[in-house]
Amino acid sequence: MKRLYLATINSWNGLVAAARSEQAVREELVILAIAIPLAFIIGVTTARAVELILVVLLLLAIELLNTAIEKLADRLTRDHDEQIGRVKDMGSAAVLVALLMTGILWVFAIAERLGIV
Template identity: 35%
Template sequence: MTRNDENQEPARETFEKKTGVAHLFAAGQYSMQGFRRLVQESAFRHELLALGAGLVLFAIIGASLVEFLGFVVLMAILFSIEALNTAIEELVDRISPEISTVGRNAKDLGSFAVFCLLVANGLYVTYVVIFRAFID
């Protein structure tokens, strides 16, 4: 019995799991590929600009090292959530290109997660600026 091409499974690439130091370098490479993909998103580019503007603002108002650290950590969490949101959007678009309630909900939930971190960052920056301007 012969099988035609349309019934056969596509050829799979051989994947060799790396271990030790090679795994560390591979993980770094994968992370850089993710970063390059994320930079293509305008929302992420705006968030990078916000990071730069926030650092300049904190320097101007004389924020403490702990305040700088808090801002950078919150921005790193925002970047992580933005990356996860982008991953969700890409998967939904790939798996379910047609408009569906489940796909819309998944995208909306990812967007809400990003929104929550944007609000947290905004509140933190507002707190630090007010604290430095009026209390300190």
């Protein structure tokens, strides 16, 4: 139980640190806060509402991993390094893919709510 408690504290501290230092994380936390009630309005079923919330949480998780990669890369060197640049670009690409997934699911859910699909 103590290990679980300490892991939870570490996770919370990481989320707070990311939110304090990264605009993208703050924006996605705002999106999550908006998405939670909105998902239950847009989702045709409870399962769809949960899916809408989970995809935003997935986006946040990928953004946190990308932030961790960037912070670690910056800690290694501030000099321009082509390989580190590519790694950072890959992390950014992962966020883009997650954003596309999130957007597509939300658009589908809105179309479903409107009876278009």
